[in-house]
Amino acid sequence: MSVDSREASVVRTAETAVPKVSIRDLSKSFGDVHALEGVSLDLFANEFVSVVGTSGCGKSTLLSIIAGLTEQDAGSVTVDGVPVTGPGRDRGVVFQGFTLLPWLTAQQNVQFALQDEPLSRAERASTAQQFLALVGLAGFENAFPRELSGGMQQRVAIARSLSYKPQILLMDEPFGALDALTRREMQTLLTRVWEQHKLTVLMITHDIEEAIITSDRVLVMSRRPGRIRADLTVPLARPRLAAMSAEPQFRALYSSILELVHEPAA
Amino acid sequence: MSPLFLPSPVAVGERFVTQLQNGELLTDASASVYRIAAGFLLATVMAVPIGILIGTSTRIEAALEPLIDFVRYMPVVAFVPLTILWAGIDDGQKFLIIWMGTFFQQVLLIADAVRQTPRSLIDLGETLGLGNGQILTRIVLRSSAPRIWDALRITLGWAWTWLVVAELVAASSGLGYRITLGQRYFQTDTIITYVLILGVLGLVTDQFMRAWGRRMFRYERTSR
Ligand SMILES: Nc1ncnc2c1ncn2[C@@H]1O[C@H](COP(=O)(O)OP(=O)(O)OP(=O)(O)O)[C@@H](O)[C@H]1O
Ligand SMILES: [Mg+2]
Numbered sequence: 001m002s003v004d005s006r007e008a009s010v011v012r013t014a015e016t017a018v019p020k021v022s023i024r025d026l027s028k029s030f031g032d033v034h035a036l037e038g039v040s041l042d043l044f045a046n047e048f049v050s051v052v053g054t055s056g057c058g059k060s061t062l063l064s065i066i067a068g069l070t071e072q073d074a075g076s077v078t079v080d081g082v083p084v085t086g087p088g089r090d091r092g093v094v095f096q097g098f099t100l101l102p103w104l105t106a107q108q109n110v111q112f113a114l115q116d117e118p119l120s121r122a123e124r125a126s127t128a129q130q131f132l133a134l135v136g137l138a139g140f141e142n143a144f145p146r147e148l149s150g151g152m153q154q155r156v157a158i159a160r161s162l163s164y165k166p167q168i169l170l171m172d173e174p175f176g177a178l179d180a181l182t183r184r185e186m187q188t189l190l191t192r193v194w195e196q197h198k199l200t201v202l203m204i205t206h207d208i209e210e211a212i213i214t215s216d217r218v219l220v221m222s223r224r225p226g227r228i229r230a231d232l233t234v235p236l237a238r239p240r241l242a243a244m245s246a247e248p249q250f251r252a253l254y255s256s257i258l259e260l261v262h263e264p265a266a
Numbered sequence: 267m268s269p270l271f272l273p274s275p276v277a278v279g280e281r282f283v284t285q286l287q288n289g290e291l292l293t294d295a296s297a298s299v300y301r302i303a304a305g306f307l308l309a310t311v312m313a314v315p316i317g318i319l320i321g322t323s324t325r326i327e328a329a330l331e332p333l334i335d336f337v338r339y340m341p342v343v344a345f346v347p348l349t350i351l352w353a354g355i356d357d358g359q360k361f362l363i364i365w366m367g368t369f370f371q372q373v374l375l376i377a378d379a380v381r382q383t384p385r386s387l388i389d390l391g392e393t394l395g396l397g398n399g400q401i402l403t404r405i406v407l408r409s410s411a412p413r414i415w416d417a418l419r420i421t422l423g424w425a426w427t428w429l430v431v432a433e434l435v436a437a438s439s440g441l442g443y444r445i446t447l448g449q450r451y452f453q454t455d456t457i458i459t460y461v462l463i464l465g466v467l468g469l470v471t472d473q474f475m476r477a478w479g480r481r482m483f484r485y486e487r488t489s490r
Binding site for chain 2: 086087088089095102145
């Protein structure tokens with residue numbers, strides 16, 4: 001069942017064969033806690049990849065290292081062959097919690113990411129409005145975060161991290177705090193945005209269905225210390241619909257991922 | 267009960283009118299307000315940057331916080347005789363007492379407010395490519411501003427107490443001074459009148475600070 005990421009890349013066409021993000025032998029400990037051990041994976045340009053795994057297996061740590069917010073003990077992360085040494089605007093991050101600035105309106109929150117870009121005031125405003133519209137929030141430009149629902153706040157956060165056009169979007173359980181119905185809506189929205197903007201996405205989730213519906217590949221992490229236990233290509237055609245979750249192909253993938261997630265470490 | 271111990275409301279009212287008419291009340295109040303404003307502002311302009319430094323830098327925190335924590339527990343009242351020795355009995359001594367009573371508390375409260383900035387907002391700033399200075403001004407200070415304002419409001423309340431402490435001991439004007447005089451001549455109506463005025467002034471400034479804070483930090487008020 002377990003497929004090495006290099007094998008997966010063989011399936012790809014020639015122009016995508018060079019990974020956008022390449023992670024090799026990443027290890028990280030917090031005191032006695034081995035969060036990650038020997039994690040290797042590749043993300044190819046414009047690919048949508050999910051990482052699933054049990055709670056505490058090191059998913060957030062992995063994302064944080066790729067984002068440049070946490071330093072690894074060993075191993076490397078490269079983007080287009082260049083080692084990551086800190087955070088950068090080539091990688092947008094959507095955090096699990098709501099990270100809007102409460103003193104700014106929705107539009108100002110998006111503009112916050114554009115402050116230092118060589119844009120005029122009007123350009124900044126129109127870019128922000130355009131990205132709010134993209135996530136379905138036209139008309140909410142002047143709302144403060146406290147006036148928005150959880151789903152809306154997370155949509156503003158997504159608009160913000162897309163607004164400065166990073167090549168890579170890193171998301172840590174972006175819909176974890178949302179109810180099931182809103183989650184489905186957000187997944188559809190995210191897939192649409194991804195199709196329109198073509199960017200490389202790494203999304204962490206504990207919702208296997210969400211991983212299958214949105215992703216090209218699903219990576220399964222083992223229990224702590226986290227390793228990539230499996231790398232599964234999702235064979236379903238796009239656009240994917242919610243109804244697909246009843247298909248046998250979907251169910252088969254779902255149960256094998258579920259099994260891998262909970263299987264005790266070898 | 268003898269009116270000497272507790273004067274009637276009428277007596278207090280009459281005393282209030284007399285003091286208002288003879289101009290003493292206004293002179294006393296303005297002397298006190300001037301002292302509290304100067305002492306409190308002095309403490310604030312020093313405490314805000316130092317509190318921010320302690321709240322943002324673990325190295326400065328380690329160096330200064332234990333010291334400030336220690337000083338904070340030293341009774342300010344016990345310093346009154348010393349401050350008279352150092353600064354005489356003029357306004358300078360009042361500033362000093364108010365400063366001592368508020369500055370250290372302010373530093374600790376402000377440092378705490380700054381430390382409460384959510385880690386996730388700082389991470390956000392980093393992923394947006396902001397430098398430390400930009401994160402400080404655009405995120406940390408904005409995020410802790412409501413809490414810093416609260417710290418100032420609370421310590422301003424305490425400053426009134428320190429003002430009176432300073433004026434009771436050594437002064438030739440001010441609301442506290444008038445209370446001492448009242449004590450000397452058994453004018454309990456004067457004492458009560460001035461105690462009430464102090465209470466009202468304290469309450470009014472607090473309400474004013476609250477209202478101003480609500481205006482500035484309107485975004486915080488939950489509609490949920
Ligand atoms: N800053 C830190 N200091 C100490 N331990 C940490 C730190 N960050 C993570 N850990 C530990 O490392 C392990 C992996 O944490 P991580 O947050 O990466 O897990 P996760 O897979 O994201 O979990 P969840 O699904 O619950 O979000 C956990 O045991 C956690 O307690
Ligand atoms: Mg996590």
